[in-house]
Amino acid sequence: xxxxxxxxxxxxxxxxxxxxxxxxxxxxxxxxxxxxxxxxxxxxxxxxxxxxxxxxxxxxxxxxxxxxxxxxxxxxxxxxxxxxxxxxxxxxxxxxxxxxxxxxxxxxxxxxxxxxxxxxxxxxxxxxxxxxxxxxxxxxxxxxxxxxxxxxxxxxxxxxxxxxxxxxxxxxxxxxxxxxxxxxxxxxxxxxxxxxxxxxxxxxxxxxxxxxxxxxxxxxxxxxxxxxxxxxxxxxxxxxxxxxxxxxxxxxxxxxxxxxxxxxxxxxxxxxxxxxxxxxxxxxxxxxxxxxxxxxxxxxxxxxxxxxxxxxxxxxxxxxxxxxxxxxxxxxxxxxxxxx
Numbered sequence: 474x475x476x477x478x479x480x481x482x483x484x485x486x487x488x489x490x491x492x493x494x495x496x497x498x499x500x501x502x503x504x505x506x507x508x509x510x511x512x513x514x515x516x517x518x519x520x521x522x523x524x525x526x527x528x529x530x531x532x533x534x535x536x537x538x539x540x541x542x543x544x545x546x547x548x549x550x551x552x553x554x555x556x557x558x559x560x561x562x563x564x565x566x567x568x569x570x571x572x573x574x575x576x577x578x579x580x581x582x583x584x585x586x587x588x589x590x591x592x593x594x595x596x597x598x599x600x601x602x603x604x605x606x607x608x609x610x611x612x613x614x615x616x617x618x619x620x621x622x623x624x625x626x627x628x629x630x631x632x633x634x635x636x637x638x639x640x641x642x643x644x645x646x647x648x649x650x651x652x653x654x655x656x657x658x659x660x661x662x663x664x665x666x667x668x669x670x671x672x673x674x675x676x677x678x679x680x681x682x683x684x685x686x687x688x689x690x691x692x693x694x695x696x697x698x699x700x701x702x703x704x705x706x707x708x709x710x711x712x713x714x715x716x717x718x719x720x721x722x723x724x725x726x727x728x729x730x731x732x733x734x735x736x737x738x739x740x741x742x743x744x745x746x747x748x749x750x751x752x753x754x755x756x757x758x759x760x761x762x763x764x765x766x767x768x769x770x771x772x773x774x775x776x777x778x779x780x781x782x783x784x785x786x787x788x789x790x791x792x793x794x795x796x797x798x799x800x801x802x803x804x805x806x807x808x809x810x811x812x813x
Contacts, residue, residue, distance in 0.1 A: 523665030536611030
């Protein structure tokens, strides 16, 4: 298929630049049994059955954007991609001119050195733990389509209520999870639904559009994940009992499907470059809870693989017509697997 097949008209006014006041009051578009329903997110409880499994990505977001100056005095914006060993970090750098390899960048009271370049990324050397510096002076890494500076509210709202701070390794939030508050999670548990956690470190590459003409030529971003053998065993048990696996977000779905690519079913820990597009057959996920994604994005292609291309086009046209809020701080969908 061609990348242009995954384009659609996204009016600027439908991009959510702020979260709504209460997480679970966002809108929910439900696609089940070849019909569409328009609900509020907290209504999702009516779609679970006892014995179902809800899988969440419990990663925590690093305040991954910092600002500084080059030796020449020019301003730079540094966006973390991932922390490396020996106090190094892989980053994107925005500036008038790219920094020279070997030059220093001054960030607040810190000095870092640009030591290497890898495609569109730079490797910078810190004198101490990069994570401690980002936590000290970093800004919430709002996506590039949110056209405003980060604010205090983003420290709380651009994070899930179930994040594990010991797993602070993402530079973007698993945004489907932003709709859950603790009250809603408690209601879901009371229904007899089990909750399990996987960890996938969301990278800034999640926002990169697919630029090649043929989607099969796309070199998808790499992300680190962990799915324990216990989670795989639980999924197998749920499916053998005729119940369903609900993935909260494309990140959890990518993690689960990566683990199920190995039919030994022993779990998975490591990097994945799994690219899910139409033609892919899902092995682990039965229902997907997700936000509305950018045109021409790999995430939109994953959704299309999950519900079928024509269904995806119809849902997005309906969402635009009904003025759903799009992208990270926007509304959500509940989708039933319908691969075509």
